[in-house]
Amino acid sequence: MFNLFSPAMAKKKQPARKAPQQARAQVTVDAILEATVLVLDREGLDAATTTRIAEVAGVSVGSLYQYFAHRDAILTALQEREFEHTMAMMQEVLADGNLGRSPRDIVTAVVRGLAALYARSPGLHRVLTIEGLRVSAAPRVQAFDARVVDIIRHFLAATQAPLRRENVEAAAFVAFQSVRATMLATLLERPAGLSAEDLTQELVDLVLRYLVRDS
Amino acid sequence: MFNLFSPAMAKKKQPARKAPQQARAQVTVDAILEATVLVLDREGLDAATTTRIAEVAGVSVGSLYQYFAHRDAILTALQEREFEHTMAMMQEVLADGNLGRSPRDIVTAVVRGLAALYARSPGLHRVLTIEGLRVSAAPRVQAFDARVVDIIRHFLAATQAPLRRENVEAAAFVAFQSVRATMLATLLERPAGLSAEDLTQELVDLVLRYLVRDS
Amino acid sequence: MFNLFSPAMAKKKQPARKAPQQARAQVTVDAILEATVLVLDREGLDAATTTRIAEVAGVSVGSLYQYFAHRDAILTALQEREFEHTMAMMQEVLADGNLGRSPRDIVTAVVRGLAALYARSPGLHRVLTIEGLRVSAAPRVQAFDARVVDIIRHFLAATQAPLRRENVEAAAFVAFQSVRATMLATLLERPAGLSAEDLTQELVDLVLRYLVRDS
Amino acid sequence: MFNLFSPAMAKKKQPARKAPQQARAQVTVDAILEATVLVLDREGLDAATTTRIAEVAGVSVGSLYQYFAHRDAILTALQEREFEHTMAMMQEVLADGNLGRSPRDIVTAVVRGLAALYARSPGLHRVLTIEGLRVSAAPRVQAFDARVVDIIRHFLAATQAPLRRENVEAAAFVAFQSVRATMLATLLERPAGLSAEDLTQELVDLVLRYLVRDS
DNA sequence: GATGAATGAGAATTCATTCAT
DNA sequence: CATGAATGAATTCTCATTCAT
Numbered sequence: 029m030f031n032l033f034s035p036a037m038a039k040k041k042q043p044a045r046k047a048p049q050q051a052r053a054q055v056t057v058d059a060i061l062e063a064t065v066l067v068l069d070r071e072g073l074d075a076a077t078t079t080r081i082a083e084v085a086g087v088s089v090g091s092l093y094q095y096f097a098h099r100d101a102i103l104t105a106l107q108e109r110e111f112e113h114t115m116a117m118m119q120e121v122l123a124d125g126n127l128g129r130s131p132r133d134i135v136t137a138v139v140r141g142l143a144a145l146y147a148r149s150p151g152l153h154r155v156l157t158i159e160g161l162r163v164s165a166a167p168r169v170q171a172f173d174a175r176v177v178d179i180i181r182h183f184l185a186a187t188q189a190p191l192r193r194e195n196v197e198a199a200a201f202v203a204f205q206s207v208r209a210t211m212l213a214t215l216l217e218r219p220a221g222l223s224a225e226d227l228t229q230e231l232v233d234l235v236l237r238y239l240v241r242d243s
Numbered sequence: 244m245f246n247l248f249s250p251a252m253a254k255k256k257q258p259a260r261k262a263p264q265q266a267r268a269q270v271t272v273d274a275i276l277e278a279t280v281l282v283l284d285r286e287g288l289d290a291a292t293t294t295r296i297a298e299v300a301g302v303s304v305g306s307l308y309q310y311f312a313h314r315d316a317i318l319t320a321l322q323e324r325e326f327e328h329t330m331a332m333m334q335e336v337l338a339d340g341n342l343g344r345s346p347r348d349i350v351t352a353v354v355r356g357l358a359a360l361y362a363r364s365p366g367l368h369r370v371l372t373i374e375g376l377r378v379s380a381a382p383r384v385q386a387f388d389a390r391v392v393d394i395i396r397h398f399l400a401a402t403q404a405p406l407r408r409e410n411v412e413a414a415a416f417v418a419f420q421s422v423r424a425t426m427l428a429t430l431l432e433r434p435a436g437l438s439a440e441d442l443t444q445e446l447v448d449l450v451l452r453y454l455v456r457d458s
Numbered sequence: 459m460f461n462l463f464s465p466a467m468a469k470k471k472q473p474a475r476k477a478p479q480q481a482r483a484q485v486t487v488d489a490i491l492e493a494t495v496l497v498l499d500r501e502g503l504d505a506a507t508t509t510r511i512a513e514v515a516g517v518s519v520g521s522l523y524q525y526f527a528h529r530d531a532i533l534t535a536l537q538e539r540e541f542e543h544t545m546a547m548m549q550e551v552l553a554d555g556n557l558g559r560s561p562r563d564i565v566t567a568v569v570r571g572l573a574a575l576y577a578r579s580p581g582l583h584r585v586l587t588i589e590g591l592r593v594s595a596a597p598r599v600q601a602f603d604a605r606v607v608d609i610i611r612h613f614l615a616a617t618q619a620p621l622r623r624e625n626v627e628a629a630a631f632v633a634f635q636s637v638r639a640t641m642l643a644t645l646l647e648r649p650a651g652l653s654a655e656d657l658t659q660e661l662v663d664l665v666l667r668y669l670v671r672d673s
Numbered sequence: 674m675f676n677l678f679s680p681a682m683a684k685k686k687q688p689a690r691k692a693p694q695q696a697r698a699q700v701t702v703d704a705i706l707e708a709t710v711l712v713l714d715r716e717g718l719d720a721a722t723t724t725r726i727a728e729v730a731g732v733s734v735g736s737l738y739q740y741f742a743h744r745d746a747i748l749t750a751l752q753e754r755e756f757e758h759t760m761a762m763m764q765e766v767l768a769d770g771n772l773g774r775s776p777r778d779i780v781t782a783v784v785r786g787l788a789a790l791y792a793r794s795p796g797l798h799r800v801l802t803i804e805g806l807r808v809s810a811a812p813r814v815q816a817f818d819a820r821v822v823d824i825i826r827h828f829l830a831a832t833q834a835p836l837r838r839e840n841v842e843a844a845a846f847v848a849f850q851s852v853r854a855t856m857l858a859t860l861l862e863r864p865a866g867l868s869a870e871d872l873t874q875e876l877v878d879l880v881l882r883y884l885v886r887d888s
Numbered sequence: 889g890a891t892g893a894a895t896g897a898g899a900a901t902t903c904a905t906t907c908a909t
Numbered sequence: 910c911a912t913g914a915a916t917g918a919a920t921t922c923t924c925a926t927t928c929a930t
Contacts, residue, residue, distance in 0.1 A: 072378055077924060079892095088891045089926085101924060153375055156368050161373050161431075163287055170432050177434075195445070198437045202425050202445045209424025216376070216386050219392075222413045230410070230417045237452040265909090292899060303916045308901065442920065482930090502808050508921060518895045523922060534891065588806045591799055594716055600862050607864075614842050625875070628867045633873045634853050639854025640847050646806075649822075652843045660840070660847045664831070667882040722903060724913095733912045734905080744904060 031183040057095050059085040061109065064102050073158065103159050104168070110145070110156055111172045117127045117141040118176065122183040131189045131240045132232065135191035139207060139231050143224065150215040157212060177201050246449070248413045272310050274300040279317050284366035288373060305430050321381070324412045325371055332356040333391065337398040342353070347402045347447065348420050354446045357426060358439065365430040372427060405456040418450045464483060487525050489515040491539070493578040494532050494603075503588060533589050535599070540575070541602045546573040548606065552613040559652035561619045561670045562633055562662065569661045573654065587642060607631050620671040633665045674795040702740050704730040706754065709747050714796035718803065737859045749813070755801055756817045762786040763821065766829070769829060775883045776834045777877065784876050788869065795860040802857060822846050826864050835886040855879075 063085035067076045078099050082089045096102050121137045146153050160169045180200035184191060193199035197217040214227050220231075280302030282291045282321050297304045311317045336352045375384045399406060409416035425440050427444035429442050437445075451458040496508045508529050512519045526532045551567045576583050586589035590599045610630035614621060623629035644657050652660075666673040708730035712721045723744050727734045741747050767784045791798050805814045825845035829836060838844035859872050867875075881888040 078926080079924075082892095089890050091889080092891075093926070126303045134382055144339070150917085154378075158373050158376050161369055161376075163369075166431065173428075173432060173434070193445075195441060196435070197434070198445050199439055201428075201434050201437065202356075202449060205425040205428045206421035206449065209428075210420040213388075213416075213420045213424075216381065217388060221410070221411070222416065225419075226410065226413060230413055231409075234417060234421065234449065238449045271914080293901080304901080305903085305916050308912070314900070417912075447893080486893080507919085509919095520895050520924085521893075521921080524893070527827050529921070547690070584806055584808075588803050591803050591806075593799075596861065600752060603862060603864070613724075622873075625866070625871060628864070628871055630881060631858075631864055631867065632872075635855040635858045636851035636879065639858075640850040643818075643846075643850045643854075646811065649681065649818070649846050651840070652846065656840060656843055657847075660843050662840075662881045664847060664879065668879045723905080724903075727913095735907085735912050736910080738905070739910075 042071070053147070056085075056087055056091060059087065060092055060095065060102065061106060062104060065149055065152050068115060068155045069149045070146070072151070074156050075156075100164075103156075104165075105114060106152070107156050107159060110153070111175075113145055114142070115172075115179070117145065118179050122179055124186065127183075127186055127188070131187070131243060132236060134183075134187075135232050135235050135239075139211075139228050139235070142207060143228060146211055146215055147224075153212060153214060171200070173204070176204050180204065187203065191239060192241045193239060199239060203238060206234060207231050230237065264328055265331060266363070268310070271300075271302055274302060274319060275307055275310065275317065279321060280364060280367050283370045284364045287366070288370050288439075291370075315379075317381075320372050321367070322374055322383065325368070326383075329357070329454060330387075330390060330394070332360065333394050337394055339401065342398075342401055342403070346402070346458060347451060349398075350447050350450050350454075351371075351443065354422060354443050354450070358443060361426055362431055366396050368427060369380075369431060387392075388416070388419070391419055395419065400427075401456070406454060407456045408454060414454060418453060422446050480671060483525070486515075486517055486521055489517060490522055490525065490532065491536060494536060495582050495607050497580045498585045501594070506585075530594075533585070534595075537586050537589055537595070537598065540583070543575055545605060545609070547575065547604075548609050552594070552609055554616065557613075557616055557618070559673060561617070562666060564613075564617075565665050565669075566658065566660050569641075569665070572637060573658060576641050576645055577654075580642075583642060584646060590604060602636050603631070603634070607632050610634065614669070619671060622671045623669060629669060633668060636664060637661050640671070696780065698740070701732055701736060703731075705737055705740065705747065706751060710794055710797050711753060713800045714794045717796070718800050721800075726865070740822070745809075745810075748801075749810075751797070752801050752804060752810070752813065755798070757789055758812075759787070760817075760820060760824070764791065765826050767824055769831065772831055776888060777881060779828075779832075780877050780880050780884075784852060784856075784873050784880075785849060787852060788873060791856055792869075793858055798857060799861060814872060818846070818849070821849050825849065829884070836884060837886045838884060842886060848883060852876050 033088060046069070058079060063083075064076060064080050067080055067084055068207070071080070078089055078092055081102065082092045092102075096105070121134065121141055125135075126134060159165055177197055177200040180203070181196050184196050184200065210231060211227070214222060275296060278296050279406055282295055283297055286295070293304055293307055296317065297307045299305070307317075311320070333353060334354070334398050336349065336356055341349060341352075389401060392412060392415040393416070399411050399415065425446060426442070429437060490511060494506060495513050497514055501510075508519055508522055511532065512522045515522070516523055522532075524668065526535070548568060548571070551571055554565060556567075580626060589595055607627060607630040610633070611626050614626050614630065640661060641657070703805050703821075705726060708728075709721060712725055712729055716725075723734055723737055726747065728735045730737070737747075743752070763783060763786070766779065766786055771779060804810055822842060822845040825848070826841050829841050829845065855876060856872070859867060
């Protein structure tokens with residue numbers, strides 16, 4: 029059974045803005061988040077001023093600050109949202125019900141799942157990666173990484189596959205970082221002669237041989 | 244014979260700054276670069292304003308702009324410098340003279356070399372990674388990546404070791420990205436129970452099993 | 459029917475500023491323009507920094523930039539405003555309804571009208587002339603000159619007075635430039651023994667004898 | 674007999690730099706002035722920084738400041754030089770020896786002379802006009818204008834031609850300003866259908882009819 | 889609540905001028 | 910004298926955040 033960890037919500041300075049209680053409020057919050065994704069993806073980080081985001085979201089800056097204490101809070105929210113998407117995907121793939129599947133199938137599913145998340149808006153992930161590298165974001169990123177490692181470790185502990193690693197936690201960490209970074213780099217650089225499918229195969233092989241004996 | 248250096252890219256906007264002609268000038272340029280490293284490492288990217296850098300370097304802002312067309316040019320110079328360090332290290336390790344060594348020794352040397360470079364100033368590499376993720380830096384980063392891939396590919400082509408990969412270029416890319424990203428993440432997160440030596444072993448294993456048969 | 463206004467030119471660089479939507483905004487814009495006139499008139503072009511203008515206008519620099527894309531845009535706006543004043547004056551004097559008046563009356567009215575405009579703030583016109591001499595202002599100035607020439611030409615074509623010139627367009631241009639420049643020079647130099655009224659008489663004579671036979 | 678007026682040299686703040694006594698020094702001063710003309714003409718006022726001027730002149734900024742107390746002194750020197758050129762031209766044309774020529778010939782010669790001076794480097798005159806409109810330049814400009822008016826007045830007093838004006842000083846002033854400004858405007862705007870020769874004819878007519886009876 | 893005008897601290901950059909070599 | 914590296918005051922402009930309407 030998984031332990032579903034703690035939400036890891038990050039506080040900043042100012043008083044946390046009211047959690048949207050009415051439907052209209054939630055709509056506004058979503059509009060702001062979507063607008064931010066749009067702007068980041070199409071116009072880049074520098075263009076993502078609060079004014080521009082509000083404009084694209086179809087609200088006033090004032091309203092924006094009604095729901096987000098400061099500009100950074102928007103990025104943080106977006107980051108958390110992507111974290112949750114990733115977690116959800118991994119939890120689904122690495123669920124106990126899938127313990128019987130072949131290691132290759134499992135790893136392939138994870139890599140494909142991750143690829144799908146990144147492909148949806150590469151520009152956003154570029155920015156979120158930048159954001160995640162800022163010192164201030166470190167705790168949040170670490171908490172997320174820990175959760176991911178936990179899930180992987182849990183699955184590895186339960187699987188029947190013959191594992192090669194001794195330090196399972198380290199292995200989970202290394203595997204995850206490798207897949208994530210290579211995927212992002214590919215998305216951003218599009219190296220010649222490396223299709224999405226090629227990349228998937230390479231990464232699956234990378235991880236599989238690293239983790240599983242006789243693979 | 245290899246090291247097929249690509250043009251190295253450079254130009255940004257308009258004003259190319261004068262290259263230092265007097266000895267005094269070179270001292271100033273170096274002071275600025277060192278100051279920037281210091282500030283980035285200790286105070287982070289946002290603190291690295293031109294004023295602060297000049298202050299720490301012990302020169303005036305004017306001097307700074309005498310040698311760097313704009314703030315970004317300093318970061319770019321730093322990035323290029325690190326690129327060259329990395330290239331130099333890899334060229335040394337992957338030199339033809341080392342073709343006889345065992346694959347494990349070679350990979351270990353590369354991983355250790357990279358680790359040493361990163362460990363010297365993690366904060367700087369954090370920032371340089373951020374910098375490398377900016378859209379404007381893409382061409383420079385790609386050029387560097389291409390050079391690295393070239394060196395690795397060249398070595399793989401010359402080695403006697405039984406390779407497992409078919410797409411050697413893709414493999415070089417994947418291996419390099421994986422090592423680099425994991426290394427950075429470890430430096431920044433310092434995950435519990437993962438010493439520097441542990442990490443090296445994990446990465447060597449990761450790469451070795453991915454690339455070389457019977458390893 | 460005339461006043462064949464030409465497009466009036468506008469755009470400079472990138473960011474078109476928001477047009478004032480609330481009443482409060484219009485007040486601010488006006489305050490900035492008036493402050494600029496004041497500063498130019500009393501302290502000269504060099505003193506007219508954005509900070510100083512904002513200060514005199516009683517607003518923040520931020521507000522200034524909310525409505526003017528850059529410092530030059532303020533001067534341009536002022537220039538256009540003076541252009542419009544001049545046009546309005548000339549259209550009134552050279553209206554079809556005045557075709558019956560004597561040439562001397564008409565010319566006198568134009569010269570007096572121009573004198574009145576210049577006398578209101580000589581320092582401003584000094585600066586606007588400087589501004590008009592900048593290469594970047596050339597298109598705007600030419601467009602204005604063309605409009606003025608058009609009005610004059612149109613009137614000359616309609617008048618009963620016996621004209622002396624063959625190239626009417628050239629004549630309109632020469633006459634206008636002469637009056638304008640002499641007027642400005644007088645305002646700035648105040649040559650001894652040349653009262654405003656004297657000047658008017660001289661200019662009227664200059665233009666009249668140039669343009670009209672038997673005058 | 675003319676009275677050749679006083680030199681009207683303008684002092685600024687700092688100690689006047691040494692007057693070039695050796696040949697080499699004069700060469701340097703000339704090089705700087707020529708470089709300034711070149712830069713102003715080709716690159717405009719904003720590009721005319723002391724560094725750029727020194728560069729084009731082939732000397733160091735340091736040397737530049739050896740001969741000119743401040744940047745403005747260069748422009749002032751250039752202005753004085755043009756003033757002298759203009760004076761020389763007018764003195765030649767309006768010399769007593771030419772008193773016998775027809776008014777039209779005289780005026781034509783002056784207009785042509787002025788045109789030639791302007792045509793040599795329009796960009797320079799654009800800038801010098803701007804410079805002359807600055808408050809600080811007013812005394813110098815007035816002194817020059819007074820000298821010009823004096824020459825013209827002197828000639829008018831001596832000529833046999835039947836003059837139409839009563840206020841001869843005012844007339845000289847008006848005539849000169851008109852010709853000068855129209856000429857500059859034409860050079861800068863190049864209005865369609867107005868050749869250099871056309872312009873000369875128009876201006877000659879303008880002045881002649883204004884000044885001389887039965888012309 | 890929503891709006892968007894106003895704010896102003898702070899950042900980048902320029903360039904006339906100085907002065908050690 | 911010449912050189913050109915160094916200086917730093919001054920200027921423009923941005924953008925997160927606030928608050929009166």
